[in-house]
Amino acid sequence: MSIEKKEFRPKIVAFCCNWCSYAGADLAGSSRLGYPADVKIIRVPCSCRVNPMFILRAFEKGADGVIMCGCHPGDCHYSTGNYYARRRMTLLFSMLDYIGVENGRTRVEWVSAAEGVKFSDTMNEFVEKIYSLGENVRLGDLRCRS
Amino acid sequence: MQELKDRARELLADGTVKRVLGWKIGDLPYNPEPAYFETEESLKDFVYNGFCGANLSKYMIEASKLDGKTMVCLKPCDTYSFNQLMKEHRVDREKAYIAGVGCKGKLDIEKIRKQGIKAIERIEGAGICDEAETLKIQTVYGEKTCAYADAMLERCHVCKGKEHKIYDELIGESKETADADRFDEVAAIEAMSPEEKFAFFQKELSKCIRCNACRNVCPACSCRKCVFDSTKFDSSQKANVDSFEEKMFHIIRAFHVAGRCTDCGECSRVCPQGIPLHLFNRKFIKDINELYGEYQAGEDTGAKAPLTDYTFEDAEPSIVGKRG
Numbered sequence: 027m028s029i030e031k032k033e034f035r036p037k038i039v040a041f042c043c044n045w046c047s048y049a050g051a052d053l054a055g056s057s058r059l060g061y062p063a064d065v066k067i068i069r070v071p072c073s074c075r076v077n078p079m080f081i082l083r084a085f086e087k088g089a090d091g092v093i094m095c096g097c098h099p100g101d102c103h104y105s106t107g108n109y110y111a112r113r114r115m116t117l118l119f120s121m122l123d124y125i126g127v128e129n130g131r132t133r134v135e136w137v138s139a140a141e142g143v144k145f146s147d148t149m150n151e152f153v154e155k156i157y158s159l160g161e162n163v164r165l166g167d168l169r170c171r172s
Numbered sequence: 173m174q175e176l177k178d179r180a181r182e183l184l185a186d187g188t189v190k191r192v193l194g195w196k197i198g199d200l201p202y203n204p205e206p207a208y209f210e211t212e213e214s215l216k217d218f219v220y221n222g223f224c225g226a227n228l229s230k231y232m233i234e235a236s237k238l239d240g241k242t243m244v245c246l247k248p249c250d251t252y253s254f255n256q257l258m259k260e261h262r263v264d265r266e267k268a269y270i271a272g273v274g275c276k277g278k279l280d281i282e283k284i285r286k287q288g289i290k291a292i293e294r295i296e297g298a299g300i301c302d303e304a305e306t307l308k309i310q311t312v313y314g315e316k317t318c319a320y321a322d323a324m325l326e327r328c329h330v331c332k333g334k335e336h337k338i339y340d341e342l343i344g345e346s347k348e349t350a351d352a353d354r355f356d357e358v359a360a361i362e363a364m365s366p367e368e369k370f371a372f373f374q375k376e377l378s379k380c381i382r383c384n385a386c387r388n389v390c391p392a393c394s395c396r397k398c399v400f401d402s403t404k405f406d407s408s409q410k411a412n413v414d415s416f417e418e419k420m421f422h423i424i425r426a427f428h429v430a431g432r433c434t435d436c437g438e439c440s441r442v443c444p445q446g447i448p449l450h451l452f453n454r455k456f457i458k459d460i461n462e463l464y465g466e467y468q469a470g471e472d473t474g475a476k477a478p479l480t481d482y483t484f485e486d487a488e489p490s491i492v493g494k495r496g
């Protein structure tokens with residue numbers, strides 16, 4: 027029996043807020059701007075809904091990169107959600123960096139509903155970055171590996 | 173200590189307090205344990221010495237629900253925790269009579285053992301009133317000595333100072349013990365390569381037996397329902413998980429107290445595996461200080477906690493990569 031060596035296709039989770047970034051992704055779609063199918067979008071009501079645990083869980087279950095997108099600071103649908111999210115994510119990413127996880131695997135980007143181009147560019151860039159970092163071996167749970 | 177005991181007796185006798193929250197003699201010379209004393213009679217077991225590291229402020233959560241006042245003995249560092257608990261509406265100031273007790277550094281039995289001193293029968297010099305610089309330790313193998321400072325808990329070397337942040341009366345003398353910077357170790361890790369960092373934490377965290385002592389003792393971890401008790405959270409069963417689970421546990425534990433941890437040092441003190449949990453807490457404290465301005469939890473009950481506050485100009489998360 028031989029073990030087939032599969033080509034690396036990253037799994038990327040993108041948490042997008044309902045009001046800006048998810049609409050931005052929609053716009054990218056309807057404007058026929060491409061982004062890799064490796065990106066799986068999870069819609070959240072607000073970037074502030076993203077619990078640090080969501081990010082860790084995504085990595086645990088096999089994600090190679092996690093990106094969070096929300097409305098630009100000042101434009102949050104709930105006025106201040108993204109400000110809290112920004113502090114939380116900064117501390118979390120810094121902690122991940124501190125325990126030795128490459129910080130290129132995590133990212134936050136503010137994408138408004140009018141920025142379809144930015145959404146597509148960001149995703150293309152991020153996917154490329156993850157391709158260069160390779161598979162995430164430091165954070166995954168072995169049981170979740172296929 | 174006699175002064176403290178006498179005061180406790182007086183307060184019990186005149187009915188100011190219904191009970192005293194202090195430490196009682198343990199079964200070994202180095203393990204006094206937190207205890208309630210409700211009668212003058214029971215105070216015979218009351219003790220306050222160099223081994224009374226336990227922070228009693230968390231017990232005030234339950235004591236606040238009891239009838240009448242409780243006299244609680246708090247060291248300078250413990251008062252930060254009490255303040256923090258007050259800010260979070262977990263303890264009732266009216267139910268506490270705070271005796272701010274002096275402190276000249278608390279001892280860590282593991283540090284004594286590491287010097288090869290075992291089978292300890294008696295320890296002299298750990299009393300709070302004597303000015304001894306060395307401990308005289310009677311073991312079954314004869315008498316040994318150990319410098320007081322060498323046997324001190326890590327946290328006492330980076331003590332925040334001997335000023336009680338809240339009290340009703342002060343009893344006993346304190347002595348300055350700080351001789352190190354609390355962020356030195358964190359900075360040393362930050363300077364490592366990702367591989368070294370990962371290897372360092374892998375080595376430390378793989379020792380964790382998930383006894384939850386670090387959580388149970390922590391005054392900031394006072395939720396009635398804890399995420400780690402959920403059966404859906406795999407870390408409740410360490411036996412069948414892989415190495416990531418413990419990192420998850422540690423990151424989440426530290427994150428839940430970020431901005432609220434007073435750096436009281438209890439988690440590191442109680443860990444049976446000697447895991448330096450303060451390295452996680454202090455990383456968050458250091459980042460918060462650097463990014464959002466100096467903040468000491470428990471210092472000022474009016475100040476806004478860093479994670480429930482924001483400014484328009486806050487750093488973007490991408491700063492993590494840029495700081496190097």
Ligand code: SF4
Pocket residue numbers: 225247248249250275276277278327328329330331332333334349
């Ligand atoms: S940290 Fe300071 S106040 Fe607290 S036990 Fe140590 S020396 Fe005493």
Ligand code: SF4
Pocket residue numbers: 379380381382383384385386387442443444445446447449
């Ligand atoms: S006290 Fe130590 S061994 Fe126990 S759960 Fe905490 S880190 Fe793990």
Ligand code: SF4
Pocket residue numbers: 386389390391392393429432433434435436437438439440453
């Ligand atoms: S995390 Fe540790 S140092 Fe911080 S408050 Fe809790 S027990 Fe004290």
